[in-house]
Amino acid sequence: MTARILFDFPPGWQLGLPLVAAMLVLAWRSLRGRGLGRGAASVFCGFRAVALLVLVFLAARPVWVAKDEEAKNTPKSAVLLLDRSESMSLEENGETRYAQAMAFTRERLLPALHAASLNVHPLLFAEDAEVATGNQAASAQPNGRRTNLGGAIARGLATVTGRPLAVIAITDGVANESADNARAFAALADAGVPFIGVGVGNDRGVQTLMLRRAEAPPVAAPNAAFTVTAQLEMMNAEAMPPFDLALLRDGRLQQTKTVNAGKGSRFWQETFRVLEKDAGVHNYALQLMPPSVPGLKCVETQAATTVRISSEKELRVLYVQGALTWDYKFIGLALRGDPAIKLTGLTRTSSKSVFRQNVESAGELLGGFPTMLEELAPYRVVVISNLRPADLNPAQQELLVRFCGELGGGVLMIGGADTFDSSWQSSRLEQMLPVMFSTDRGVRGLDRPFHLQVSDEALQHPVFQIRDDRPSRDVWAQLPAFTHYSRVDSAKAGAQVWAVHQEDQGPAGRRILMAAQRYGAGQSAVICVQNFWRWRLAKDCESPYFDRFWRQLFRFLGESGRQDVAIHFISQDLRPRSDVRVVLERQPNPKNIAQAAGKFLVRVEGGDKAIVHEQVVDLAPARPVDLVFRAEKEGLYTVTVLDAMKHAVANRSLEIRDINVELQQTARNMEGLRQWAALSDGLAVKLEDCRDDGGLVNTIRSKIEQVRRNRVLRRPVGVNGWMLALTAGCLGAEWILRKRFGLS
Amino acid sequence: MKPRRLLVLMVVAAAARLAWSQESDDRLATFFMGRIQYGRNMGSDCGGVGQDLLKLVSRASTIKIQDERKVKLVGEELFDTPFVFMNGHNDFVLTEAELANLQKYFSHGGFMLSSGCCTNPAYPAAWRREFSRVFPNERVKPLSYDHLIYRTFYKIERVRCLHESRDIHLEGLFYQGNLVAVMCEEGLCCAFSANNSCNRGKGISPEDGQRLALNIAVYALTH
Numbered sequence: 030m031t032a033r034i035l036f037d038f039p040p041g042w043q044l045g046l047p048l049v050a051a052m053l054v055l056a057w058r059s060l061r062g063r064g065l066g067r068g069a070a071s072v073f074c075g076f077r078a079v080a081l082l083v084l085v086f087l088a089a090r091p092v093w094v095a096k097d098e099e100a101k102n103t104p105k106s107a108v109l110l111l112d113r114s115e116s117m118s119l120e121e122n123g124e125t126r127y128a129q130a131m132a133f134t135r136e137r138l139l140p141a142l143h144a145a146s147l148n149v150h151p152l153l154f155a156e157d158a159e160v161a162t163g164n165q166a167a168s169a170q171p172n173g174r175r176t177n178l179g180g181a182i183a184r185g186l187a188t189v190t191g192r193p194l195a196v197i198a199i200t201d202g203v204a205n206e207s208a209d210n211a212r213a214f215a216a217l218a219d220a221g222v223p224f225i226g227v228g229v230g231n232d233r234g235v236q237t238l239m240l241r242r243a244e245a246p247p248v249a250a251p252n253a254a255f256t257v258t259a260q261l262e263m264m265n266a267e268a269m270p271p272f273d274l275a276l277l278r279d280g281r282l283q284q285t286k287t288v289n290a291g292k293g294s295r296f297w298q299e300t301f302r303v304l305e306k307d308a309g310v311h312n313y314a315l316q317l318m319p320p321s322v323p324g325l326k327c328v329e330t331q332a333a334t335t336v337r338i339s340s341e342k343e344l345r346v347l348y349v350q351g352a353l354t355w356d357y358k359f360i361g362l363a364l365r366g367d368p369a370i371k372l373t374g375l376t377r378t379s380s381k382s383v384f385r386q387n388v389e390s391a392g393e394l395l396g397g398f399p400t401m402l403e404e405l406a407p408y409r410v411v412v413i414s415n416l417r418p419a420d421l422n423p424a425q426q427e428l429l430v431r432f433c434g435e436l437g438g439g440v441l442m443i444g445g446a447d448t449f450d451s452s453w454q455s456s457r458l459e460q461m462l463p464v465m466f467s468t469d470r471g472v473r474g475l476d477r478p479f480h481l482q483v484s485d486e487a488l489q490h491p492v493f494q495i496r497d498d499r500p501s502r503d504v505w506a507q508l509p510a511f512t513h514y515s516r517v518d519s520a521k522a523g524a525q526v527w528a529v530h531q532e533d534q535g536p537a538g539r540r541i542l543m544a545a546q547r548y549g550a551g552q553s554a555v556i557c558v559q560n561f562w563r564w565r566l567a568k569d570c571e572s573p574y575f576d577r578f579w580r581q582l583f584r585f586l587g588e589s590g591r592q593d594v595a596i597h598f599i600s601q602d603l604r605p606r607s608d609v610r611v612v613l614e615r616q617p618n619p620k621n622i623a624q625a626a627g628k629f630l631v632r633v634e635g636g637d638k639a640i641v642h643e644q645v646v647d648l649a650p651a652r653p654v655d656l657v658f659r660a661e662k663e664g665l666y667t668v669t670v671l672d673a674m675k676h677a678v679a680n681r682s683l684e685i686r687d688i689n690v691e692l693q694q695t696a697r698n699m700e701g702l703r704q705w706a707a708l709s710d711g712l713a714v715k716l717e718d719c720r721d722d723g724g725l726v727n728t729i730r731s732k733i734e735q736v737r738r739n740r741v742l743r744r745p746v747g748v749n750g751w752m753l754a755l756t757a758g759c760l761g762a763e764w765i766l767r768k769r770f771g772l773s
Numbered sequence: 774m775k776p777r778r779l780l781v782l783m784v785v786a787a788a789a790r791l792a793w794s795q796e797s798d799d800r801l802a803t804f805f806m807g808r809i810q811y812g813r814n815m816g817s818d819c820g821g822v823g824q825d826l827l828k829l830v831s832r833a834s835t836i837k838i839q840d841e842r843k844v845k846l847v848g849e850e851l852f853d854t855p856f857v858f859m860n861g862h863n864d865f866v867l868t869e870a871e872l873a874n875l876q877k878y879f880s881h882g883g884f885m886l887s888s889g890c891c892t893n894p895a896y897p898a899a900w901r902r903e904f905s906r907v908f909p910n911e912r913v914k915p916l917s918y919d920h921l922i923y924r925t926f927y928k929i930e931r932v933r934c935l936h937e938s939r940d941i942h943l944e945g946l947f948y949q950g951n952l953v954a955v956m957c958e959e960g961l962c963c964a965f966s967a968n969n970s971c972n973r974g975k976g977i978s979p980e981d982g983q984r985l986a987l988n989i990a991v992y993a994l995t996h
Contacts, residue, residue: 353991353994353995354994355855355994357994357995358855358882358993358994358995358996359855359882361995361996362882362951365951374995376995384926384991384995386995562855562882563853565881565882566852566853566855566878566881566882566883567852567881568849568851568852568874568877568881570881572880572881572882
């Protein structure tokens with residue numbers, strides 16, 4: 030094939046040439062009429078003709094086209110785009126779309142492409158595209174929130190060195206992001222690369238109904254109503270018949286309700302009102318009974334949550350020790366003046382014996398650390414001191430995590446040579462705590478005297494307000510020197526660092542000595558100082574401050590799950606740009622049944638901590654109050670009720686979600702794939718069309734070969750400085766001649 | 774420097790380093806005891822008593838222990854030591870500075886075990902008199918057998934005197950309802966430490982002495 034020039038806009042020269050000819054004839058006549066000789070008129074018209082012909086040439090958009098000889102010498106490659114958006118997780122014929130795509134790729138497409146000596150560059154894409162290895166593709170989860178096919182094409186073309194022979198996309202075609210489409214079209218056209226789309230899924234789409242989550246307050250008082258909430262999601266439904274939702278209490282059916290879901294796509298919640306008479310721990314499980322609808326997919330139909338029913342007469346602290354420590358003694362002294370906090374000790378005294386202190390019954394903790402959540406439920410805080418991982422097996426660690434996350438309990442890990450041992454790394458316990466353990470073993474060499482440096486964040490915290498007459502900062506600055514501490518590497522995201530070492534630098538700044546974080550419904554905290562008791566015994570310190578700190582710390586850790594005000598969410602849709610209704614109900618105080626109404630501030634914060642609503646309400650027991658706030662955006666909204674002292678007495682979170690666009694349209698979109706193919710001289714085919722033989726793969730191979738054989742280079746012609754100079758030169762020469770011959 | 778001197782210096786330095794690291798390890802221990810030096814008493818009556826008490830504690834618990842330290846009653850180091858031991862044979866009088874330090878020490882949570890040596894009545898009498906001066910309106914008083922200190926580890930129903938037909942009671946000083954100091958007049962330290970060899974046929978039997986001493990140590994760690 031030889032090089033040639035083609036015009037992308039032939040009307041440019043088809044209309045332009047006759048027009049130029051007519052203009053030249055008129056100019057010739059005009060010049061001759063003004064007495065100019067033939068020779069001079071010819072020169073004048075010649076200059077003008079050249080300038081006009083250049084303009085006509087450019088107007089026709091000339092392109093230089095030649096066979097791409099260079100392409101033969103570059104390695105042959107193809108870009109393979111695998112869709113991992115959530116719509117690919119839908120199951121059809123017992124297999125997810127993603128699994129079907131992977132099977133097709135692995136068993137048919139890749140062998141064929143390798144047989145054609147093509148290097149394959151795989152990319153996984155959803156809202157973004159990223160280069161992936163075969164293993165990564167095989168283990169990827171189809172859970173992307175959006176599908177941006179255009180962006181993936183552009184990224185794929187940019188990833189490969191040189192031009193690939195094809196971009197092959199294996200997708201259901203349900204693209205819901207189009208911002209990068211123009212860029213991708215231009216990139217395909219410029220590179221002359223065909224798009225080959227392989228459509229996965231069926232053309233009818235999938236209707237889904239699922240129970241996403243069960244939610245309830247972690248703690249409720251006896252005889253005080255609370256709500257157990259089911260968050261439901263329905264997608265692409267035509268007309269969903271009514272279906273039943275059941276509430277099971279400790280495995281036994283307690284309530285059912287019939288739900289009329291309507292049609293279309295929804296994210297909403299249904300609530301059950303529950304009242305318990307006696308204290309205890311109960312598991313509330315929700316069971317969705319799917320209606321009989323052909324093709325309806327119900328991915329999740331069960332969810333459960335745990336609620337502790339407690340009158341909260343006293344705050345019980347379980348102090349678990351691998352061996353007796355002085356901290357236990359001094360903390361016990363600190364709590365002695367507070368009848369509302371009761372300290373129970375469980376200490377290992379040898380490999381086979383434990384020491385129990387302040388137990389309430391003969392059988393309590395007789396077998397050592399509890400093995401069931403019900404045994405742990407009477408406590409509000411668990412302190413772990415001087416324990417090795419062997420002292421708490423994985424099941425007991427899991428119990429502790431559930432105690433904190435589900436029951437809203439507090440967990441504190443405090444000094445002791447073995448407590449912060451590196452062998453706790455990657456344990457279930459570490460996942461709950463606000464710090465990452467260090468790889469340093471034990472505490473050797475860390476016995477130089479040091480001082481705590483309390484953070485500003487801590488000094489604002491109610492736990493650290495230990496003096497009324499002067500700023501608490503002064504007391505914290507006068508703490509005695511401590512002599513041992515355990516090294517942790519860093520704080521977790523979301524943790525509050527309360528105190529750091531005065532000088533010891535870790536991988537993420539000064540070594541953390543005290544930190545806390547919210548974990549589920551509860552709080553977890555660490556104190557890495559080995560002999561914190563020295564504060565109380567120190568000669569120049571006043572022990573009441575030590576005592577007050579510990580009481581406040583235990584109240585903070587233990588009462589995070591306690592709700593003085595119940596926050597109920599009613600059955601309603603949870604979508605952005607809608608009003609959300611909340612019912613607030615003050616819980617009766619067992620110590621003061623006849624309490625009067627009080628003013629509370631209700632604050633609603635969005636996911637970015639911005640306050641979206643604030644309102645003062647009067648709350649009295651048994652007199653629920655409605656509150657409405659506007660949820661403009663999707664995200665997590667937290668409703669917090671604050672008392673007159675601005676202390677939070679209750680909070681509850683609610684998720685507002687836009688309808689999952691990935692599941693809103695679930696039918697395979699072959700039309701979209703065909704458009705991409707048509708614009709790039711490519712191909713769009715259905716996956717099932719090649720199930721019986723290798724037809725599809727052969728078609729793809731032949732298309733790639735055809736492209737490879739016919740690949741040409743196209744470059745625009747004439748848009749350069751030489752053409753500009755020629756035009757300007759001709760017009761300038763004509764102007765000079767006009768002056769010379771005295772023509773105006 | 775001559776090579777021999779250099780060698781000696783290196784050996785001394787290595788020994789010092791070894792000693793320091795040993796000390797460092799010991800300081801990780803939970804239970805340590807201060808041996809009180811008061812008046813003219815240098816804390817050396819019944820010399821092995823500190824070590825023996827620590828051995829007792831370690832035998833009965835996984836708790837880590839370390840050597841006793843000498844602690845002056847007027848010294849700052851008293852406030853680094855949550856458990857102190859005091860004994861003697863003779864009468865003594867505490868100075869105002871010692872009393873002030875003790876008052877602060879006990880009110881901050883410190884604990885003292887005290888024992889008269891070899892059933893000598895002079896020391897217990899002095900202890901009762903002097904420790905009744907520590908807190909206004911708080912006098913040393915006997916601890917009846919229903920007190921927790923007799924049950925913290927071993928369950929002790931009664932302690933018989935070896936040389937007289939009577940029960941022996943511990944005596945204690947309280948601060949705001951908390952027991953902060955315990956004294957046994959009948960050679961408790963001789964019983965649990967020297968196998969009663971210095972007080973043969975008198976005071977408390979070695980078995981009772983060991984059980985009482987361990988109960989007191991555990992009580993101090995838990996109350």
